[in-house]
Amino acid sequence: MEEEASPPGLGCSKPHLEKLTLGITRILESSPGVTEVTIIEKPPAERHMISSWEQKNNCVMPEDVKNFYLMTNGFHMTWSVKLDEHIIPLGSMAINSISKLTQLTQSSMYSLPNAPTLADLEDDTHEASDDQPEKPHFDSRSVIFELDSCNGSGKVCLVYKSGKPALAEDTEIWFLDRALYWHFLTDTFTAYYRLLITHLGLPQWQYAFTSYGISPQAKPKGSEGHSKQGCF
Numbered sequence: 001m002e003e004e005a006s007p008p009g010l011g012c013s014k015p016h017l018e019k020l021t022l023g024i025t026r027i028l029e030s031s032p033g034v035t036e037v038t039i040i041e042k043p044p045a046e047r048h049m050i051s052s053w054e055q056k057n058n059c060v061m062p063e064d065v066k067n068f069y070l071m072t073n074g075f076h077m078t079w080s081v082k083l084d085e086h087i088i089p090l091g092s093m094a095i096n097s098i099s100k101l102t103q104l105t106q107s108s109m110y111s112l113p114n115a116p117t118l119a120d121l122e123d124d125t126h127e128a129s130d131d132q133p134e135k136p137h138f139d140s141r142s143v144i145f146e147l148d149s150c151n152g153s154g155k156v157c158l159v160y161k162s163g164k165p166a167l168a169e170d171t172e173i174w175f176l177d178r179a180l181y182w183h184f185l186t187d188t189f190t191a192y193y194r195l196l197i198t199h200l201g202l203p204q205w206q207y208a209f210t211s212y213g214i215s216p217q218a219k220p221k222g223s224e225g226h227s228k229q230g231c232f
Contacts, residue, residue: 020072020075044070062169065189102146143160
């Protein structure tokens with residue numbers, strides 16, 4: 001089944017899309033200057049696809065992740081703004097399909113010969129604390145899957161903290177920035193998905209959860225002084 005882009009306004013007329021987007025379609029479409037709110041509809045995943053993924057990766061998929069894929073095999077919603085006569089793409093919310101929920105490995109991070117390995121980049125100087133969980137590891141201590149490539153600004157990852165065989169209750173959602181530093185986002189996929197929707201897919205919104213924050217270039221006008229991109 002081919003993916004089909006929903007034209008603006010279609011999300012409001014389909015109950016499953018309204019549920020999937022938590023009603024954000026209505027908010028975007030009613031916002032001044034926002035245009036081309038688009039959802040790429042994806043069919044639900046079949047249960048055997050989830051079972052095959054679990055067997056292939058020796059990991060038990062968390063129930064909320066399973067439920068998401070049983071509703072839609074991946075997610076992609078975009079929106080643009082109109083400035084003068086120009087349409088500028090701005091927001092992008094994405095979750096990889098099951099086939100693209102692939103393990104983060106050395107080959108997926110580097111393509112150059114003699115490049116440092118991910119294990120070479122391990123930094124054990126900052127481990128778990130009262131306000132920060134233990135960071136993921138690039139070696140066998142963690143199993144890491146890419147949920148979203150963030151348009152090249154980093155990677156949002158589903159992390160199994162106990163290695164293989166990996167259990168569903170040992171998962172967390174982390175952001176890996178372009179410098180390969182880890183930043184904790186949420187304990188569950190459901191909580192992360194709500195964050196994704198709340199931040200409207202604004203560029204580099206994940207950096208609001210880092211110590212250095214969102215770059216000035218990525219901040220919307222009028223957002224100075226705010227630590228989170230939650231509104232225009």
